[in-house]
Amino acid sequence: MLLWQLFISFMKIGILSFGGGYAVISMIQYEVYRYSWLTPEEFQRIVSLSGMSPGSIATNTATLIGYNTAGLSGAIAATSGIILPSLIVVILIAAFFYKIHSNPWVKASFYGLRPIITALILYAAIHFGFSNPADSILHWTSIATLLISAAAFLLIVKYKVHPLMIIIGSACVGIILF
Structure with a gap:
């Protein structure tokens, strides 16, 4: 029963997932909490590792x-569930x-x-950044998270720093601060 539940839940996510992995995190989180598969802390660790x-990241x-x-x-069940819809759609x-790529309706739907x-x-970024219920928005860890996020955004957008360097730098700052 659990294997079927994993397969069906992730297949639903796979069917509804538009926008790539990070856009799917909120849908995965809903299913995880719905079935009590993980605690919020376990979910956060798994998403970080993923x-x-x-x-x-979704797979x-x-x-x-x-x-x-x-x-x-x-x-195997969860992975099969999340990739099966995409595999079918890609095929x-x-x-x-070739017949549909220049259709104006298709182009318009993707812009929509x-x-x-x-x-x-x-939503996923905000929820992930403030997932610890003990942290209020004014707690020092929340403020540090906001500052690190803002700095990372600025470095990527304005200075075109490679995301890998941002990840390494943020990890180092996290080790020092947290």
Whole structure:
């Protein structure tokens, strides 16, 4: 039953996931809390590890949640669930892409999805940054998180610093501050 639950939950996420891995984190989080698969702290650690690992954060997160919940079989069920819808869609689109890629309705629909994807990423970032209920917005860790986030954003956008350097620098600052 648990393996089927993992497969179906992640397949639903795979079907509804537009905008890439980070936009999907809020949907994964909903399913994790709905079925009580992980504590908020465990979920945050898994998402952090998934983001640092090579590959898609959504697939990595599904795999680690499945493994944490039901071992190797759970990892296979969750991973299969999240990739199956994309695999089917990619095969279908590849078969018909040449005919539909210049269609104005198709182009317009993708432009229409951009604001929703942005909102999902923003929600995940805010929720992830302030996931510890003990931290209020005025707690020093929340203020430090905001400052590190703002500095990282500025370095990436204005100075075009490579994201890997930002990750390493943020990890070092985290070791010192936290």
